[in-house]
Amino acid sequence: MSMPRPLEGIRVVDFTWVRAGPWAARWLGTLGAEVIKVEWPENLDTLRQNRFTIPEGVEPGPNSTGQFVDTNANKRGISLNVRSERGLELIKRLISVSDVVIENFSSRIMQRWGLGYDGLKQIKPDIVYVSMAGFGHTGRHHYYGTMGPAAQALSGLTFLSGLPGKPPAGWGWSYLDDTGGMYGAMCALTGLRNRNATGRGQHVDLSQMITGITLTGPAFLDKSVNGRGARREGYPPGNRTVWPGSPPTNNYRGPTVAPHNSYRTRGGGYNDWCVIACYSDQEWKSLAKVMGSPDWAGDSKFNTLKGRIDNQEELDQGIEQWTVTLEKYELTSVCQAAGVRAMPVQSSEDRLEHDPQLRERGMYSEMEHPMLGVWRFQNAPYKLSKSPAQMRRPAPMLGQHNMEVFVDLLGLTPDEVKEAYDEGILWPPEMPMFPYMREEVASL
Amino acid sequence: MSTGGNDGGHPGPDYSNPGPLDGLRVLELSDEKGQFCGKLMADLGADLIKIEPPGGQNTRYVGPFLDDKPHPERSLSFWHYNTSKRAITLNLETADGRRLFRQLASRADIVLETRPPGYLPALGLGYNDLSADNPRLIMCSLTPFGQTGPWRDYLTCDIAHMAGGGQMASSGYDPEDAENAPPIAPGGGNAWHIGGHYAYMGILAALYWRDMSGQGQYMDASIHEACALTTEGAIAIYLSTREVVRRHTGRHASPDNSVKIQLPTKDGGWVNTTRSGTALNPARLRRLAEWMDQYGLAQDLLDEKYNDLATVQADAQHTTDVLANFILNMPQEDVYRGGQERDFPWGAIRSMDEIIGDDHLEDRGFFVQVEHPELGRTFTYPGAAAIYNGSPWRISRRPPLIGEHNEEILCGELGVPREQLTMLAESGVI
Numbered sequence: 062m063s064m065p066r067p068l069e070g071i072r073v074v075d076f077t078w079v080r081a082g083p084w085a086a087r088w089l090g091t092l093g094a095e096v097i098k099v100e101w102p103e104n105l106d107t108l109r110q111n112r113f114t115i116p117e118g119v120e121p122g123p124n125s126t127g128q129f130v131d132t133n134a135n136k137r138g139i140s141l142n143v144r145s146e147r148g149l150e151l152i153k154r155l156i157s158v159s160d161v162v163i164e165n166f167s168s169r170i171m172q173r174w175g176l177g178y179d180g181l182k183q184i185k186p187d188i189v190y191v192s193m194a195g196f197g198h199t200g201r202h203h204y205y206g207t208m209g210p211a212a213q214a215l216s217g218l219t220f221l222s223g224l225p226g227k228p229p230a231g232w233g234w235s236y237l238d239d240t241g242g243m244y245g246a247m248c249a250l251t252g253l254r255n256r257n258a259t260g261r262g263q264h265v266d267l268s269q270m271i272t273g274i275t276l277t278g279p280a281f282l283d284k285s286v287n288g289r290g291a292r293r294e295g296y297p298p299g300n301r302t303v304w305p306g307s308p309p310t311n312n313y314r315g316p317t318v319a320p321h322n323s324y325r326t327r328g329g330g331y332n333d334w335c336v337i338a339c340y341s342d343q344e345w346k347s348l349a350k351v352m353g354s355p356d357w358a359g360d361s362k363f364n365t366l367k368g369r370i371d372n373q374e375e376l377d378q379g380i381e382q383w384t385v386t387l388e389k390y391e392l393t394s395v396c397q398a399a400g401v402r403a404m405p406v407q408s409s410e411d412r413l414e415h416d417p418q419l420r421e422r423g424m425y426s427e428m429e430h431p432m433l434g435v436w437r438f439q440n441a442p443y444k445l446s447k448s449p450a451q452m453r454r455p456a457p458m459l460g461q462h463n464m465e466v467f468v469d470l471l472g473l474t475p476d477e478v479k480e481a482y483d484e485g486i487l488w489p490p491e492m493p494m495f496p497y498m499r500e501e502v503a504s505l
Numbered sequence: 506m507s508t509g510g511n512d513g514g515h516p517g518p519d520y521s522n523p524g525p526l527d528g529l530r531v532l533e534l535s536d537e538k539g540q541f542c543g544k545l546m547a548d549l550g551a552d553l554i555k556i557e558p559p560g561g562q563n564t565r566y567v568g569p570f571l572d573d574k575p576h577p578e579r580s581l582s583f584w585h586y587n588t589s590k591r592a593i594t595l596n597l598e599t600a601d602g603r604r605l606f607r608q609l610a611s612r613a614d615i616v617l618e619t620r621p622p623g624y625l626p627a628l629g630l631g632y633n634d635l636s637a638d639n640p641r642l643i644m645c646s647l648t649p650f651g652q653t654g655p656w657r658d659y660l661t662c663d664i665a666h667m668a669g670g671g672q673m674a675s676s677g678y679d680p681e682d683a684e685n686a687p688p689i690a691p692g693g694g695n696a697w698h699i700g701g702h703y704a705y706m707g708i709l710a711a712l713y714w715r716d717m718s719g720q721g722q723y724m725d726a727s728i729h730e731a732c733a734l735t736t737e738g739a740i741a742i743y744l745s746t747r748e749v750v751r752r753h754t755g756r757h758a759s760p761d762n763s764v765k766i767q768l769p770t771k772d773g774g775w776v777n778t779t780r781s782g783t784a785l786n787p788a789r790l791r792r793l794a795e796w797m798d799q800y801g802l803a804q805d806l807l808d809e810k811y812n813d814l815a816t817v818q819a820d821a822q823h824t825t826d827v828l829a830n831f832i833l834n835m836p837q838e839d840v841y842r843g844g845q846e847r848d849f850p851w852g853a854i855r856s857m858d859e860i861i862g863d864d865h866l867e868d869r870g871f872f873v874q875v876e877h878p879e880l881g882r883t884f885t886y887p888g889a890a891a892i893y894n895g896s897p898w899r900i901s902r903r904p905p906l907i908g909e910h911n912e913e914i915l916c917g918e919l920g921v922p923r924e925q926l927t928m929l930a931e932s933g934v935i
Contacts, residue, residue: 065714065718067710067711067713067714068710068713068714069717070717071713080737088706092706092710111738111741113738113741113742113745113746113759113760114738114741114742114744114745114746115745116744116745116746117746126741126745127741127742127744127745128738128741128742128745130741131740131741132741178894195850196865197869197892199517199868199869199892200865200866200868200869201864201865201868202845202864202865203865205845205850205865206845206848206849206850207850207852208779208780208850209737210755210756210757210766210777210779210852211777211779211850211851211852212852213777213852214767214775214776214777214852214853214854214855215841215852215853215855215860216855216860217855217856217857217860218691218693219755219777219854220854220855220856221691221692221693222676222689222690222691222692222693223689224678224683224686224689227678227682227683227686228682228754228755228767228769228775229755229767229775229854230676230677230678230683230686230689230691230752230754230755231676231691231754231755231756231767231777231854232672232675232676232691233675233676233677233750233752233753233756233757233758234675234736234737234738234739234757234758235737235757236691236695236735236737238737239699239734239735239736239737240698240699240702240735243699243702243703243706244702244890244891246706247545247702247705247706247709248891248893250706250709250710250713251525251526251549251709251893252525252893253709253713254525254526254709254712254713254716255525255526255893255895255896257713257716258525258527258528259522259896261895261896262895263893263894263895263896264894264895265891265892265893265894266891266892266894267890267891267892268869268890268891270852271866271869271871271889271890272890272891274860274866274871274887274890275887275888275889275890276693276695276698277693277857277887278582278585278586278886278887279569279581279582279585279693279694280693280857281585281857281860281861281886281887282569282581282582282584282585282884282886282887283569283581283857284857284858284861285857285861285884285885285886286571286581286884286885287569287571287572287573287581289569290856290857290858291856291857291858292856292858297692299687299689300664300673300687300689300690310568310569311567311568311569311582312692313569313582313692313693313694314663314664314690314692314693314694315537315567315662315663315694316566316567316568317568321662321664323664323668323673323687323688323690325687331749331751332674332688332749334668334673334687334688335668336664336665336667336668336673336690338662338664338665340662393659397656397658397659397660400660401660402660402661402662402665403665404659404661404665404666404668404669405668405669406668406669406673406674406688407668407669407670407671407674407733408671408674408739408743408749408750409671409674409736409739409740409742409743409749409750410743410747410749411671411674412670412671412733412740413740413743413744416669416733417654417655417656418650418654418655418656418657418729419729419730419733421653421654421655422650422651422653422654422727422730424730424733436744437744439733439734439740440730441703441707442700442703442726442727442728442729442730442731442733442734443645443703443704443706443707443724443725443726443727443730443731444651444724444725444726445707445710445711445714445722445723445724446632446722446723446724446725447714447718447720447722448710448711448714448718448722450707450710
């Protein structure tokens with residue numbers, strides 16, 4: 062790997078935890094920044110405790126969760142009690158030689174430590190400071206807390222997803238942790254670009270919840286401009302663009318067309334489904350042909366968009382009679398060969414093991430992790446021809462890089478480091494050390 | 506604007522400064538796949554020129570429309586995704602159109618395009634062609650599957666990406682809420698958002714590196730890969746346990762049957778009560794119970810036995826049932842705000858009816874008034890997710906009309922004589 066990294070030379074102090082914040086800093090690391098994650102084991106990152114992602118046969122513990130290991134890849138990690146006087150002094154020294162500070166605490170924590178923007182810029186005048194609180198740092202409800210699902214609910218995203226007459230299906234994961242994470246990285250990159258142009262740093266005050274509202278633009282304008290609310294008959298229309306029998310108002314996904322739905326495929330398994338959408342009369346004709354021109358599809362009532370929408374139940378039933386005869390990848394392939402938009406519903410297993418496109422593009426790459434062994438990591442979804450994003454290291458183990466950071470970077474003497482350990486600044490005195498740390502401390 | 510206490514007491518964004526991407530020229534050749542990424546750059550101050558085919562981009566024909574009157578200048582979807590941009594029309598399938606485009610690209614910083622792989626190179630407008638005149642150019646192709654691979658030429662749309670990317674496999678219903686329900690594709694056109702966010706990230710990384718090295722580069726971005734990355738824990742769960750997640754109503758998909766957290770309210774709404782039943786301790790339970798008691802709905806939760814953590818944990822199901830009953834007797838907004846004021850990170854399932862006008866959003870200057878002079882009207886647009894205090898985000902102009910800036914850019918900047926515009930229009934170039 063000899064290609065240059067785009068953020069080579071940038072140092073990031075990463076106070077983030079859980080998912081959105083760590084995901085943001087992860088991308089800065091993947092792009093070549095030196096990201097130093099600051100942790101304190103008494104307030105353990107909840108992803109280090111994710112019980113679903115400790116593989117069988119691996120010794121449980123905060124260094125053993127698959128979800129943490131990928132979410133925090135390409136970072137180094139230190140353990141430091143920032144709530145102690147000496148710890149705070151050390152973190153200020155680190156900030157003084159860094160370019161970006163990023164955190165997703167509640168809105169006033171950093172200020173309490175004297176590390177709000179005013180404090181940070183005294184330490185490093187051109188610092189780019191990205192805060193990622195749920196409601197942001199500005200506004201009367203800045204202290205409200207959010208996890209991904211609550212943020213999705215409040216932003217209007219949850220309401221956009223589901224079947225009419227049922228509770229919202231919402232999003233089956235913390236989409237706004239993913240999006241908040243991307244956004245955090247975007248804010249840091251934008252702040253750095255602005256610093257290149259002007260020489261000035263700044264505080265970027267991101268609200269995770271509001272990132273969601275910016276993804277509901279057409280629904281927002283339908284209300285603010287047309288006065289049409291989303292609490293209406295037939296909305297949201299599931300996987301269709303319009304629910305049978307309801308007025309054909311736009312559903313904010315794209316054009317109003319039919320067919321446009323999910324269909325069962327051969328096998329009958331939990332994820333044996335595909336989607337098919339026809340955006341024109343021609344695409345519908347092509348689909349009818351691919352299906353072997355069954356009699357029902359030849360009925361002239363399906364020739365027009367209006368006819369297909371008026372007879373959507375019959376249309377979808379007819380299509381599904383055909384889709385259940387094919388395996389989902391085979392179905393995708395025959396539809397696409399005929400110019401029909403179709404894709405398999407892919408589970409995590411499908412993406413990792415069966416998706417030929419992701420395999421060909423090298424979406425997942427393997428690195429060795431001390432606890433998990435060889436592990437697959439998710440790569441950036443873009444290829445930069447001259448300075449690509451690169452997977453460099455799995456997530457740090459707790460305090461793994463204390464020596465590198467405190468001795469090599471900040472210039473503490475071995476005696477000073479030993480003293481910091483003894484005083485409980487670098488590790489809680491009553492907590493047993495991991496073997497890798499014990500060895501290092503013993504050698505001081 | 507009330508700030509409700511800004512961080513560090515600073516006075517809010519400094520509107521005497523331009524946006525953070527000020528001074529950058531972006532050319533956008535894109536349909537639904539790239540217009541969002543373009544908006545991200547334009548609202549942050551980039552000088553973005555949208556290049557549409559004569560007659561306008563197809564995204565002008567996507568509803569909803571102003572007053573439900575379909576017209577390419579009245580698409581609210583187009584409006585949202587094209588703020589702060591200027592626009593010209595150019596037919597790249599004519600020699601004159603290509604010549605003018607090359608001229609523009611020779612002085613651009615970024616080209617963002619979403620044409621099918623191979624289309625622009627076949628016209629002599631690929632990265633190699635354009636960078637020959639402008640080695641500092643950053644060109645991003647944002648396409649469904651990227652420029653290589655067996656699915657490269659597959660046709661997609663939002664729901665196709667939601668299927669292939671794994672969004673649908675994680676989203677849907679518990680069987681008791683909707684029997685035989687399919688996997689549900691979350692709405693709103695998020696394939697383009699996810700692709701756009703990652704593309705923005707890559708473009709900014711390329712810009713930073715250009716600042717350091719002086720070199721532009723080509724970027725091949727894949728919407729499918731971006732979506733496949735965006736299902737949070739599903740991938741890690743599979744890698745760790747070889748288990749595939751199951752879909753649940755309004756909460757995380759998981760290998761098991763987790764506790765229901767999306768609870769119905771008295772007024773027909775719902776509140777997401779993340780981890781309410783399982784993360785309680787005696788102090789937090791008491792806080793909840795005292796609130797419920799104000800409405801006579803605490804049942805036995807004020808009983809002394811709940812001063813004991815073990816009892817609270819052992820009775821989690823009972824507590825959840827009492828809470829669910831309380832919520833069923835309360836309006837959605839009251840439950841949400843009341844919970845938050847008591848340090849429970851709950852969220853009302855809001856629609857635009859509740860979001861527009863929200864006081865916190867108002868404090869953050871989120872509701873932006875955008876004037877459409879040709880209509881003599883001003884409309885409220887959604888604002889920024891992030892406040893850039895030193896270099897503000899802003900909607901600098903309403904979405905452009907078709908070819909609105911043809912004269913300004915083609916004549917004013919490229920030096921096309923004004924009298925040639927008619928000819929270029931008649932011959933289908935603009």
